[in-house]
Amino acid sequence: MMELQKPVTERRRQTRNSIYKFIYDAPKPVSKQEISESLGYSLPTIHQNITELLAAGLIRVGVIKESTGGRPPVGYEAVGSVRYAIGIAVSANYLRFLVCDVNQQQLNYKRIHIEANLADEFARQIQRELDLFMRENKLDSSQLLGVGLTIPGIIDHEKDEIILSPTMNIRKMSLGIIRKLIPYPLYFENDSHSAGYAEWICSEQKEKNRNMVYLQLENGIGGTAFIGGHQIMGNNNRCSEFGHMRVEPGGLSCSCGQKGCLEAYCSAFRFTRDLGIQIEEFFDGLSKGNIEYAKLWDDVLEHLSIGICNLRMVYDSDIVLGGFVSEYLEPYLPRLRQMVAERSPFDDDGSFIYIGKHPRNAAMMGVAWHFTSEFIENV
Numbered sequence: 001m002m003e004l005q006k007p008v009t010e011r012r013r014q015t016r017n018s019i020y021k022f023i024y025d026a027p028k029p030v031s032k033q034e035i036s037e038s039l040g041y042s043l044p045t046i047h048q049n050i051t052e053l054l055a056a057g058l059i060r061v062g063v064i065k066e067s068t069g070g071r072p073p074v075g076y077e078a079v080g081s082v083r084y085a086i087g088i089a090v091s092a093n094y095l096r097f098l099v100c101d102v103n104q105q106q107l108n109y110k111r112i113h114i115e116a117n118l119a120d121e122f123a124r125q126i127q128r129e130l131d132l133f134m135r136e137n138k139l140d141s142s143q144l145l146g147v148g149l150t151i152p153g154i155i156d157h158e159k160d161e162i163i164l165s166p167t168m169n170i171r172k173m174s175l176g177i178i179r180k181l182i183p184y185p186l187y188f189e190n191d192s193h194s195a196g197y198a199e200w201i202c203s204e205q206k207e208k209n210r211n212m213v214y215l216q217l218e219n220g221i222g223g224t225a226f227i228g229g230h231q232i233m234g235n236n237n238r239c240s241e242f243g244h245m246r247v248e249p250g251g252l253s254c255s256c257g258q259k260g261c262l263e264a265y266c267s268a269f270r271f272t273r274d275l276g277i278q279i280e281e282f283f284d285g286l287s288k289g290n291i292e293y294a295k296l297w298d299d300v301l302e303h304l305s306i307g308i309c310n311l312r313m314v315y316d317s318d319i320v321l322g323g324f325v326s327e328y329l330e331p332y333l334p335r336l337r338q339m340v341a342e343r344s345p346f347d348d349d350g351s352f353i354y355i356g357k358h359p360r361n362a363a364m365m366g367v368a369w370h371f372t373s374e375f376i377e378n379v
């Protein structure tokens, strides 16, 4: 495979990029004729760019299906395996790894249990496990675009540090510790911002230009909002910390030090802390009619509906529920929708509440796509 030559002018680069992106976005191989009709470039221009893209291994020849006999017409499609990116979700108990190609297809996944550690040892652990993950999956580092890491906490990109992560018990940790050990381009992002980004990319809200709020339900609660097509980040990169909205004055203690936060009522910790069981066991018992579990669940839904109602009030947007708790929510969605509608002075039903498509992997996908999107933009 040849490296793509740098075009003589920026205008030529843009032409090549729009041809590549047109092929990349198409659901099936496209012909030179189709590209010409859609983008308005001459056939010689398209021919020249396609030759370059083929030589660089970025696209390949594919067969256009609707053949009427004779030689099938030829089209072009994007090659996913030309580069790849890795997403790592860091949490208090687990490191989760995911690798995806340029076509955003997931190739490999791994989850390992970790013990909470001092920052230095923790960084070394990430380095060791990343090395192992790459060796196990025979990933060639020369094809690697970068490694994205998600943290359940607030990140200051300018100071390059984690400001606060209550669930990981981190206050002011320099990201330089990790940068020193890992020799690839690195990108750090808040876990729910990243997960929300992945859900947004795959959402019908994006497709239909609708506003979307993503509420992530895991051991912590976070989220992100896409308003007018843009992800809003806030003045301090801590927009949408929905988990710490107050839903019960003077209520249960929260990891942030306050009382009555949404997170204290509706995170997965509720099941381990109040009942001493894991989430699978909780929802299994709930579906079989366990009275104690049902009582706790009523309380979770009560507070969740208050939280969702507040988000609806602020943003007037669709609400997408994600995170691993959302994997269990489908049977309870009609009731949750009804509870929210009863609280809302403006809504007749809760049909604006959805469950996300990637309850387990969205954070890793989002942070890996940071690199693949950048790559696509720069072809």
Ligand SMILES: [Zn+2]
Pocket: 243, 244, 245, 254, 255, 256, 257, 258, 261, 263, 264
């Ligand atoms: Zn809190």
